[in-house]
Amino acid sequence: EPEVTQTPSHQVTQMGQEVILRCVPISNHLYFYWYRQILGQKVEFLVSFYNNEISEKSEIFDDQFSVERPDGSNFTLKIRSTKLEDSAMYFCASREQGADGYTFGSGTRLTVV
C-alpha cells in the first residue's frame, strides 16, 4: 500500500537553530498538509498546500514556519529559529484530487533543547 514517508523520525536541535522536516507524499496525491501534536495534547493543523502554494494556514503557522515542494516529490516544513515550545510530533499528510481520505506519515518527533 502506498505510504507517506517522513524523515527523520526523530530530530534533536538547539533552540534558535533552523530545522527542515521532510516528507515524500504519495505520488498521485495533490493536496499536502502539516499537522503537529505537542506531547499530551491533540493534533493541530498547521498548513495545507495545493498547486505549489499555501491554500490555508493556522494561527500557529507564523513567519518562523515555511513550506516548500522543491522538486515535485518532496514536501518540506522549515522552522527558521526553533523555540522550546516547537517540540512536538510533526505529521505530514496527503490526499488525492477529489478523494476525502487522508494518508498520514509516521511523524517526525522534534525535540528542541
Add this chain to the structure above:
Amino acid sequence: KNEVEQSPQNLTAQEGEFITINCSYSVGISALHWLQQHPGGGIVSLFMLSSGKKKHGRLIATINIQEKHSSLHITASHPRDSAVYICAVWGRGSGSRLTFGEGTQLTVNP
C-alpha cells in the same frame, strides 16, 4: 468548548468485550474521520464517513449528521486493539483542514 468532543477519555476493557467510543461535534461538517494512533505515534486512518455506517473487519463506524454524533465500535476486542482512537472532522467551509478531538486511550487486557 472544543469543536470536537470525545468520550470516554480513557477506556479499559477485557479481551472479547464490545467497545464503543463516542464523538460529538459542534460545526457543520463535510466528513468525519476515525483515526488510530499507536504508542510510537504514527496515525492510521480507519474510516471516513459522511453518512450512515461503515464496517471493516471488527470495526464499525456510524454517524448521525442531524445529531452531530459519531460512534466507533470494536467487536470482540483484542489486546492488539490497544491504542488511542481519534475523531477528526472536516468542517464545511474550513478548506480541507481536519479538526481533531482529544482522543480516547483504549487498553484491552488479556
